[in-house]
Amino acid sequence: MGSVQTLDLEQLRARLSETAEIVTKDDSPPELYQKSIARWSESSSIIIFPATVEDVCVAVEYSAASGLEVAVVGGRHSTSGSSSSEGGIHIDLAKMRAVTVDPTNKTVTAQGGCRWEDVDTALANHQLATVGGTVNDTGIGGLTLGGGYGHLMGQYGLVIDNLLEAEVVLADGSVQKCSESENEDLFWAIRGAGASFGVATSLTYQAYDQKNDTWAGLLFFPRERVRDVFTAANHLLDIGDGRCTLLPAYGTPPPSFEVIILVAVFFNGPQEEAETFLEPLLSLNPFLNTTASVPYDNCNSLLNHVLGPGFRRSFKGSSILVPVAVDFAEEILRDFEEFVARVPDAKASVVIFEYFPYKKMMEVSQTSTAFANRGAIVGIILAPGWTDPKNDSVCREWTRTMYAKTRADRLRKMSEGNVDSLTKTTVGEYMNHDGLGAGPKVLYGVNYDRLVELKKKYDPKRLFGNGPNSII
Ligand SMILES: Cc1cc2nc3c(=O)[nH]c(=O)nc-3n(C[C@H](O)[C@H](O)[C@H](O)COP(=O)(O)OP(=O)(O)OC[C@H]3O[C@@H](n4cnc5c(N)ncnc54)[C@H](O)[C@@H]3O)c2cc1C
Structure with a gap:
């Protein structure tokens, strides 16, 4: 394992885009660091705020090379502390909250750092809605990648049943699209165990008419x-x-x-x-x-x-x-x-x-x-x-x-x-x-064995999703 002190932050800064940010314990004012690690379930480290998909690739490569523990941060509502790392690297997607609605095809594409409020509001402008969390300050990242319950699930199924496509940065720093027709096995795995497979930089969902209150x-x-x-x-x-x-x-x-x-x-x-x-x-x-x-x-x-x-x-x-x-x-x-x-x-x-x-x-x-x-x-x-x-x-x-x-x-x-x-x-x-x-084994039941095989394929060095529920 490496340590934050031994990392060359200047080298990292030079590779990130202009609007990306890095925050460490030594930055001032100290509130900046405190704000960067605040979350629903408190527990940190160096925090990288990528602004683009390319930044995420750099952050992932850098993290992998550092040997430090990595925590991806979405809406910070983890109930287990899985988006925190004491002394590791946080890849925090807070600067990646863009949402694009396609009203003709009734789909919405949201960047991995969005909260449900971002998605609900963008869709409402077109009298559309999709299945999303019942508490709109939760993140779309963690909630979707774990399955996703919401008020509209009785009509349209789980959040993952309405996920059409995802863009994921894998542990080797490559960017992969996945859907029912592309990288199908990765698409299968991220619908329920996504936090263990990479950084979801964008998620595309089916939306539906929502004209009534x-x-x-x-x-x-x-x-x-x-x-x-x-x-x-x-x-x-x-x-x-x-x-x-x-x-x-x-x-x-x-x-x-x-x-x-x-x-x-x-x-x-x-x-x-x-x-x-x-x-x-x-x-x-x-x-x-x-x-x-x-x-x-x-x-x-x-x-x-x-x-x-x-x-x-x-x-x-x-x-x-x-x-x-x-x-x-x-x-x-x-x-x-x-x-x-x-x-x-x-x-x-x-x-x-x-x-x-x-x-x-x-x-x-x-x-x-x-x-x-x-x-x-x-x-x-x-x-x-x-x-x-x-x-x-x-x-x-x-x-x-x-x-x-x-x-x-x-x-x-x-x-x-x-x-x-x-x-x-x-x-x-x-x-x-x-x-x-x-x-x-308890959480994935009949799907556990397949997940183990896919984890070995996509993240053999266990960069993502560590802790007691780590798949391997
Ligand atoms: C108040 C509250 C209300 C809730 N309501 C609901 C609800 O209505 N429906 C429901 O299904 N669940 C609900 N949950 C549970 C919720 O789904 C989980 O807490 C979820 O993990 C939160 O996701 P997040 O992105 O906000 O959290 P984070 O803490 O940021 O992340 C949670 C996990 O997902 C990973 N992650 C987050 N974003 C990404 C990404 N883009 N790419 C890869 N990994 C990522 C993190 O690394 C971490 O492992 C609720 C939880 C709370 C605390």
Whole structure:
């Protein structure tokens, strides 16, 4: 391994374009460095800000030659710290946020450093939308390369199911396009395990007409309504046509900091239709209702503060087979109540159930892309949030305990039968929500062996995607 001190930064500067930047700990003012390493899950190093694809190639070649650990940085929302390196090199794509819309073919091409807000806004100018993250300050890079859930997935599938083409800088510094008809094996691998294969400098997605406003907001219920809320959510997931997402969550929001149930609601249609469809939930009389008609590009900012930055956090995704057993949902609520009572500092904690309509993504087989979490499941996010470092271990332990509990429940139900063949092969956890380092075999399941072969082909020296989930 090399060290930052031994690198010839002047040589690197000379090879980069004029607008590219390099930031190190020694630069002044010091805030520049602090700003460059700030991210959702904090953890650094030398930071290279390429401005062009050629800069990315130089940065990759330079990093490979340095022997240092490399972290590619997109929207900085990694839940595992995988876009950070203590003492290594960051290739931060923040200067590469251009978006081009092709309204005739209804496609959008975005540079790898874009946030979803960039894409949603550019498409809205043409009354178009694509499947993207529900929190629009997340990056398109990490979110897409891991699979990608969003409010429109019930209609159009996962983000990767709408990815038409990508431009990737590989570990040898070469630039490769990939799609269904070019470098097909690379295209397969980046749809689910992309962060382990190179730097995605641009991503092209299918877009769709989005002329109508959506109906979205938050419903607040007292904890006593838990059984009713989950009964309604199960029913709506069952009868829906893919236009409605529900995200019931347990939290302790201010000012009372009491445990309540929040349900983030999204319906792709006008208010009247939304209210008719959602009547089973609305009739439970939420004590606060913030739902309203909003343009699609706005609805993805409504949750930006629910899981905002600034706290110590752990984050782990798990899942429950559909339909969610109401008894189990209530048991998890009791576990949550016990946890926040025991650790009062953990006020920013949430448990979120992801009622994304799953049927559309099940039209694609488990082995068609590297993503192996297709199935009739409701995702569950376990996300304690606290401030005092002395609570680190108790909070992280709670995440581990709850993950083990929900995983055991899913595996037991799967072994009992009555599960369709695709769901039988689901890994039941989303690699983009893996803050525990579950390991590549767990996260990629039936696709793991093929990924190992492709990793040896495209990144044999393991430049990208290191850490506990490293493929080889
Ligand atoms: C508040 C919050 C809300 C979320 N909401 C959603 C959601 O609605 N849907 C969903 O599917 N997921 C969601 N996630 C999970 C999200 O998909 C992951 O956190 C994702 O990794 C974030 O990508 P990023 O580019 O912002 O993060 P980063 O931290 O920058 O990167 C994450 C990983 O991707 C790699 N990477 C990023 N960009 C590139 C690139 N261009 N080329 C190669 N590698 C790259 C990084 O090296 C790192 O390994 C959410 C997470 C948070 C914290």
